[in-house]
Amino acid sequence: MDPSTTANLLLTGLLRGGLYALMAVGLALVFGVMNICHFAHGEYYVLGAYAAYFAYVTYGLDPIASIIIAAMLSFLAGVVTDKLLFSPLRKRSKGDWVVNAFLLTAGLSVVLQNVYRQVFGMRYRGITQYWNASIKLLGMNVSADRVIAFCIALLAIAALWVFLQKTRPGRAIRAVSQDEQGAVLLGINLDSIHTLTFALGSMLAGLGGASLLSLSPAYPFGGNKPLIASWFVVTIAGLGNVQGAIIGGLIVGLFESVSYFYLGQGWQDVASLGLLILLLLFKPTGLFGTQIKSVWER
């Protein structure tokens, strides 16, 4: 394999991987802190896409502003979802419902998809591109949209890193994921932390949807593919760990770009799923599963 092909594969892989990492991190946060198997994650990706579309196309705002607004709206949607759905359950029942969270969020997914259908109709809302440019990287011409989306993902992940490591609420989130009772006894409001966590997860998903608007248009069922991709990454990396999700996202991105190159589009899914099956056979907890002690630390 000549060096330019390697460079190409690496580049494509990284660009994909960055966005996979972004989506997976949101999922990892929700599972790691709240123990919820979140199956409506894709719907917040779509929400971000819709928000960015309307901000950019209908209101004519500039791309970065549209993406930021989309992220903020997704954060808000997360807060509302938690307050309306999970918070009452946390108060009422003794926590057994968390085991059934998969069904709950699957139901939420159906509801949201149909709400989108009612409100926005079945039309695809897409754009050709945010930025009319292509950037020459490593001898390849890559669309500016892809590169900027990757940079946004990187920035978001870096910001999350700083947030979790250095800020008070970030530390509280890590603490809650390790020992809820210990956190409560130090005056940490569990409900607030859960709401914050879910909102952050939704925001990251929305950010992904908004950044990739030119590649994946907004439409009611547009959340399915990102959902499956996120769960794929998190399962491979090990559930509930953010660092694992980041690395997992990059690995999956690279794997997909390599398998696409050698096997073609038709067989790429086979390769990915084959990898998953092998992993579940030999290391069901995921690549980093056994080392997971917290949502952040490994």
Place this chain on the structure above:
Amino acid sequence: MLSVTNLQAGYGQLQVIWDLSLVVEQGEFVALIGANGAGKTTTLRAIAGLIPKQSGNVTFMGQPITGLAPHMISRAGLVFITEELNLFEAMTVGDNLLLGAYSTADKKKTNQNLELVFDLFPILKDRQKQLAGTLSGGERRMLAIGRGMMADPRLLMVDEPSLGLAPRVVIDVFKALKALHKIGVTLLLVEQNVNLTLQIADKAYVMEQGRIILEGGSAELLKNEYLSESYLGLR
């Protein structure tokens, strides 16, 4: 400072605490002693708001805290150090201590408390960057107490700090508790080690099967016949 009246509590259908009343005055060092299974931990859990109370009242610093959520009770200054310690295993000693100060806004006070913790437990200062999960039993105990101190407590409830520790380490932990008391922290200590506890506490309540069967100053309790026979093995 802390007043518990007619507390009834338990786990679901199983009632463990029967009509329990106790009082802790400001600045006192009170012990709650009894054998395994007497209900001492359950009492502390009920006071801290971790388990619901079936009936009874708890007042802290004049305010009723009976129905309050546990994190609010902690913020009010009533800090509970559990027997399981509930440390954040994957975080460093330093981060654990910082989290102890989560609900204090005063940065100066936090730094003062940190200095105090390091004075009392110099080993924690040495192991600041180490993960809590890698500490020895005694060090974990000290970290838990130190973390509790960072919360700037008015009253500290400690559950069986001597459990599972080597005798030498137990003495260190008790020395630390005594030092805490000296600087003005009110303490409610639950213990099975009756002899050692009665030597440092001001007064004690003795529990058996969910009820208080004896109470009084430590000095007189040490001379109490029933106590001497049943708990101290003296005849």
